[in-house]
Amino acid sequence: MEKIVKFSTTIRNNWKKSGVGACALAxxxxxxxxxxxxxxxxxxxxxxxxxxxxxxxxxxxxxxxxxxxxxxxxxxxxxxxxxxxxxxxxxxxxxxxxxxxxxxxxxxxxxxxxxxxxxxxxxxxxxxxxxxxxxxxxxxxxxxxxxxxxxxxxxxxxxxxxxxxxxxxxxxxxxxxxxxxxxxxxxxxxxxxxxALKIEQITDGEEAPRPIFAMSSIEWGAFRDTMAKKDKYWFTAGLREYATFIFNGYKDSITWNCSGTLNYTPPCAGCANCVQKKPEPKRKWSFFIPSTQAATVDPKEINPECLKSEELCFKTAEFKIETAAEKQEKPSLKIILGKSSYSYAEFVSEGWDRLKNKPEDKEVISARTVELLPQDPGKEVTIEIDKEEFELKPVKVTILPKVVKLFCLQ
Structure with a gap:
C-alpha cells in the first residue's frame, strides 16, 4: 500500500512528465x-x-x-x-x-x-x-x-x-x-x-493535337479549384479539406463563372454511326485473357436519334463531365451543372456536405458526345482531367464503351 501511495504522489508531483510519458506509451x-x-x-x-x-x-x-x-x-x-x-x-x-x-x-x-x-x-x-x-x-x-x-x-x-x-x-x-x-x-x-472518355481538342482548321483519354471525369469550376488548394493548409492536419473551403470561399482567384455553349448528342446503345467494332485479338496466353469477350455491339443500322444534336448555353459555378454508372442500357456521359452562384455560407456548407458524401441536387444531362465551347474568360483557366491539370480549350468528349479491361475483385 505504501508503494502505491508513493507512486501516486510521484505522478501528482510530476504531472507534466507523466502526461507526456502516457501519450508516448499510447x-x-x-x-x-x-x-x-x-x-x-x-x-x-x-x-x-x-x-x-x-x-x-x-x-x-x-x-x-x-x-x-x-x-x-x-x-x-x-x-x-x-x-x-x-x-x-x-x-x-x-x-x-x-x-x-x-x-x-x-x-x-x-x-x-x-x-x-x-x-x-x-x-x-x-x-x-x-x-x-x-x-x-x-x-x-x-x-x-x-x-x-x-x-x-x-x-x-x-x-x-x-x-x-x-x-x-x-x-x-x-x-x-x-x-x-x-x-x-x-x-x-x-x-x-x-x-473511357476520349477528349479531342477542337481547332479552327489547324492540325489538332492527338487525343487524350480518361477513366473518370473532367472538372471545371469553384469546387475543383478549391480542392486543388487543400495542401496549402497542411497545418490543419486531417481538417485541411474542410479548411480549404473556409479560406477560399470568398476569393476571386477561383473560377466562379463557368460559361459557354454545349453541343451534345443523346446516348445510343450502338449503331453504325457511333460504334466501330474491333476484333478481339487471338492470344496464346490464357492466364489473363478469359474466354468471355468484351461486350460489343454489332452495328447494322443507324439509330436516327444518334444523329440529333442539341445546343445548350450555360453559366454555372461548377461544370463536370464524367462516365455514367456501369449498369446502364445505353453507355453515356453525365454532364453535371451546378448552381450559377453561391453565397459564402452556401459554398462552405455544400463543400462540407460533399466531403461527408451527402447526396447533391444538380442538373444532370446524359449524352454520347459533348462539344464544350467555353466563353473566353479573359484569363488562363485550368480544368482537371482525371485529377491532372490542363488549360481550358474547346474540346469534344466522346464516351468509349467497354474499351479498357481492368483487373478487379470478383
Whole structure:
C-alpha cells in the first residue's frame, strides 16, 4: 500500500512528465499494434500468392510477363516504397515475371506505353494522373496491345478509380489491405471492361493535337479549384479539406463563372454511326485473357436519334463531365451543372456536405458526345482531367464503351 501511495504522489508531483510519458506509451502501443496487424495481413497474402506461384505451367510457355509503370514521386514520394514493400513481393511469389519501369517526368507514362513491347499485362503503380497517361498511351496504339488488361495499384495522392475498384479506409492497415486486394486481383486474373472518355481538342482548321483519354471525369469550376488548394493548409492536419473551403470561399482567384455553349448528342446503345467494332485479338496466353469477350455491339443500322444534336448555353459555378454508372442500357456521359452562384455560407456548407458524401441536387444531362465551347474568360483557366491539370480549350468528349479491361475483385 505504501508503494502505491508513493507512486501516486510521484505522478501528482510530476504531472507534466507523466502526461507526456502516457501519450508516448499510447502512441507506441498504437504503432506496435498497427505493424502487427499489417504483418498478419501480409503473411496471409504471401501464403495465398505462393499457391499461384507453386502451380504447374506447361513446358511450352514461359512465366507470365507483366510491366509495372511506377510513378516514384506519387503520394509525396512514398509510392515506390509502398510498392516494393506490399505489392512487388506478392507478384513475385505468384510466379509472375515483373518488369518495373519508372516514369521520369510528367507525360512519360504515355511515351512508355506507346512503345512498350514484350508484355502480357500492364500495372499502373501511382495515382489518377499516372493511370490517365497509361490509358492514353494504350488507346493510342493501333496494334493488339491496346487490349492488354490493366492493373491499378492505388498508390497516388488521388485514386478515384482505384478506390472504386478496391475499397479501402484512411488508416494504414486499411490502405495495406487495399494494396493487397489490388495485387491479388492481378494474380487471380479477374477482369472487367470499363468505359473511357476520349477528349479531342477542337481547332479552327489547324492540325489538332492527338487525343487524350480518361477513366473518370473532367472538372471545371469553384469546387475543383478549391480542392486543388487543400495542401496549402497542411497545418490543419486531417481538417485541411474542410479548411480549404473556409479560406477560399470568398476569393476571386477561383473560377466562379463557368460559361459557354454545349453541343451534345443523346446516348445510343450502338449503331453504325457511333460504334466501330474491333476484333478481339487471338492470344496464346490464357492466364489473363478469359474466354468471355468484351461486350460489343454489332452495328447494322443507324439509330436516327444518334444523329440529333442539341445546343445548350450555360453559366454555372461548377461544370463536370464524367462516365455514367456501369449498369446502364445505353453507355453515356453525365454532364453535371451546378448552381450559377453561391453565397459564402452556401459554398462552405455544400463543400462540407460533399466531403461527408451527402447526396447533391444538380442538373444532370446524359449524352454520347459533348462539344464544350467555353466563353473566353479573359484569363488562363485550368480544368482537371482525371485529377491532372490542363488549360481550358474547346474540346469534344466522346464516351468509349467497354474499351479498357481492368483487373478487379470478383
Amino acid at each position: 502512441y507506441g502501443a498504437s504503432v506496435t499494434k498497427e505493424k502487427y496487424d499489417i504483418n498478419i495481413l501480409m503473411r496471409a497474402a504471401c501464403k495465398e500468392a505462393a499457391l499461384y506461384g507453386d502451380a504447374l505451367i506447361s513446358m511450352e510457355r514461359n512465366p507470365t510477363v507483366v510491366t509495372v509503370i511506377l510513378n516514384p514521386v506519387a503520394n509525396k514520394r512514398s509510392a515506390k516504397k509502398d510498392f516494393e514493400k506490399y505489392c512487388e513481393p506478392l507478384l513475385h511469389l505468384a510466379g509472375l515475371q515483373v518488369d518495373v519501369v519508372q516514369t521520369a517526368s510528367e507525360g512519360n507514362a504515355k511515351e512508355i506505353v506507346e512503345t512498350l513491347k514484350g508484355t502480357e499485362a500492364i500495372i499502373v503503380a501511382g495515382g489518377d494522373g499516372t493511370l490517365s497517361e497509361t490509358v492514353t498511351g494504350l488507346l493510342r496504339r493501333n496494334d493488339e496491345a491496346n487490349r492488354f488488361p490493366l492493373g491499378v495499384l492505388p498508390l497516388g495522392r488521388t485514386n478515384k478509380l482505384g478506390n472504386s475498384l478496391f475499397p479501402g479506409g484512411s488508416d494504414n492497415v486499411e490502405k495495406v489491405k487495399q494494396l493487397i486486394d489490388a495485387s491479388m486481383a492481378v494474380i487471380k486474373g479477374n477482369t472487367e471492361w470499363k468505359d
